Amino acid sequence: MGRTKASDLLLLKNRAWAEETKARDAGFFDRLAQTQSPRFLWIGCADSRVPADAITGTRPGEIFVHRNIANLVVHTDLNMLSVLSYAVNVLEVDHVIVCGHHGCGGVHAAMGTKDLGLINKWLRNIKDVCAANRAELDAIADPHLRENRLVELNVMAQVGNLMKTTIIQRAWKKRRSPWLHAWVYDLGDGILQELEAVAPGTPLEYPFALDVDGEVEPE
């Protein structure tokens, strides 16, 4: 065997965690291995400083998680749509939380003009939010505050994108759930804030409301 790799430390820590958890609650793993019934879907940024379970005090089994750069809800993203569909239709979560964070590298990059290669295509979604809110953003003199505001506008835009999916529209019609939440996390003090909560059944503006009476799930 060669030198100890940094990743070996994670495996060691995992052993310690599993032993401690079992010592505290002997049935913990048996119970969780049977089934999961989380009440929340979290769509967050991939940023290592924003771990969904740690900052919400949730334990294994309590929160279903999807993360990508800058917490985007993109209608051509099969990964996100599959997670959303499973969480909403099978797990029947009651809350979908889109969580952004101040100091987001994705949002920062999207506000700039640098050619970043492949990631340009992903950041385009945030640039669209920036362009759509140009007047409000231009009125903020402090670049730091301007960037924080785009983080917030981006989270709310992604909640808007959730509403536009047939997955959400059909679930609202069928079972009056889930709630959709726009949250922002402050890296500076660890505090989460709710910017917006959208109740099931909230009407969509033209032309985004779809006829979702059928049982077909086209995605």
Ligand code: CO
């Ligand atoms: Co981020």
